[in-house]
Ligand SMILES: Nc1ncnc2c1ncn2[C@@H]1O[C@H](COP(=O)(O)OP(=O)(O)OP(=O)(O)O)[C@@H](O)[C@H]1O
């Protein structure tokens with residue numbers, strides 16, 4: 001197995017002087033499912049933001065999919081993110097668009113054909129249980145529903161890595177279990193998954209690799225998480241949920257195999273130059289993001 005993510009002696013100090021990450025070295029292999037845990041302010045989101053190049057490291061080297069992203073030029077970032085599905089901690093949905101268009105936009109931005117969008121978006125919305133909200137605006141949804149739109153947007157382009165910052169932060173335990181179950185199914189088809197969570201019960205239940213960060217340092221990295229102050233046994237009866245059915249597993253497998261007609265990406269050259277319209281709409285989104293903050 002080869003590494004999809006490599007951190008070599010990576011530190012991140014913000015302008016404020018906060019040492020958010022301190023000399024972190026670790027590898028994540030293609031196809032792994034990793035939970036990232038740690039107290040608030042430990043550096044979990046910073047870790048993810050370094051991977052997606054939303055932040056740059058102060059020291060050290062970060063390799064993602066064979067590319068050194070530590071010093072990636074701004075115009076190359078969209079090509080890095082093409083292979084990533086990102087669930088942001090603060091959702092970052094566009095309120096001027098419907099739920100449907102928020103998800104469709106991610107496909108259109110990479111040049112997917114309208115016929116592929118029409119087929120894929122309803123399917124993904126169904127997968128996260130939001131078909132009935134397709135024509136609503138994000139502001140008309142509950143926190144948990146917005147979170148699921150954000151997840152749908154991350155899944156829609158069938159990325160090779162899914163990076164989810166607290167994808168269950170606003171969701172009740174049953175739904176959380178389902179969402180992680182869904183990610184687990186997607187992982188079983190080969191997608192690498194990184195999930196930040198505070199929910200120790202969930203972490204125990206799914207028995208995956210757990211990276212624990214404390215004050216910017218990786219303090220444990222194991223399948224046997226050293227998490228204190230939680231019940232030792234996961235109580236399945238609390239959730240009263242069956243494992244994902246064969247039908248769901250098959251549906252996910254089919255969705256992942258389905259061609260979304262994403263253009264092949266050349267090493268250095270973009271296969272398809274974004275049209276002016278796309279560039280403009282992407283700029284508009286950036287502006288909206290800033291305004292929303
Ligand atoms: N843009 C920023 N500028 C300055 N300091 C920042 C910035 N982003 C994060 N920090 C600081 O870096 C540290 C790590 O923050 P980070 O967001 O990575 O924590 P976290 O583990 O994701 O926490 P939470 O569980 O609350 O989301 C914190 O002390 C935080 O205040």
Ligand SMILES: [Mg+2]
Pocket residue numbers: 044045046089165
């Ligand atoms: Mg965070």
